[in-house]
Amino acid sequence: MKASTLSFRLAVLFVVAGMAMGIGMAASQDHSIMPAHAHLNLLGWVSLFLFGIYYERRPALDASRLAMVQVWLWSAGTVLLTIAVAAIHLGYTAADPVAALASLVVLAAMLLFGYMVFRLPSVSSEPTPHIAPAE
Ligand code: HEM
Numbered sequence: 001m002k003a004s005t006l007s008f009r010l011a012v013l014f015v016v017a018g019m020a021m022g023i024g025m026a027a028s029q030d031h032s033i034m035p036a037h038a039h040l041n042l043l044g045w046v047s048l049f050l051f052g053i054y055y056e057r058r059p060a061l062d063a064s065r066l067a068m069v070q071v072w073l074w075s076a077g078t079v080l081l082t083i084a085v086a087a088i089h090l091g092y093t094a095a096d097p098v099a100a101l102a103s104l105v106v107l108a109a110m111l112l113f114g115y116m117v118f119r120l121p122s123v124s125s126e127p128t129p130h131i132a133p134a135e
Contacts, residue, residue: 007071
């Protein structure tokens with residue numbers, strides 16, 4: 001599987017979970033896990049979808065193991081961070097170290113993405129050729 005395909009699929013799963021969480025908050029009129037909902041949607045849906053678009057436009061990078069590792073690392077960090085942030089806001093402060101660890105995991109995944117953007121220019125700057133419109 002390509003990194004972009006994995007990104008898009010996981011992003012859809014994350015946003016479905018995030019929307020369910022939002023509906024649950026609205027229905028129960030208890031917004032205490034709002035920060036977890038916001039992080040799940042912004043890391044899991046928006047950011048992951050953006051990674052997918054970046055990879056899809058660079059076929060060599062899209063097929064690389066490094067991009068796959070980045071997507072999995074980001075996704076694992078997102079799941080962990082969402083659960084830990086929700087737990088903290090529900091009063092389980094013992095989840096604090098888990099949130100700290102998860103934040104380092106997503107930071108590591110972002111640094112890895114930065115490495116691909118800045119350090120692999122030959123792989124990264126090869127966008128898919130555009131199709132010219134017919135006259
Ligand atoms: C079925 C879809 C959704 C529902 C029912 C929903 C519901 C909610 C609710 C009830 C809140 C708490 C508002 C408050 O306490 O002030 C909230 C906050 C938030 N939601 Fe959603 N949401 C949905 C989808 C999304 C999506 C797709 C995103 C991002 C792409 C998103 C991002 C946010 C953010 C960033 C906040 C925090 C806003 C703030 O700080 O005031 N939500 N949402």
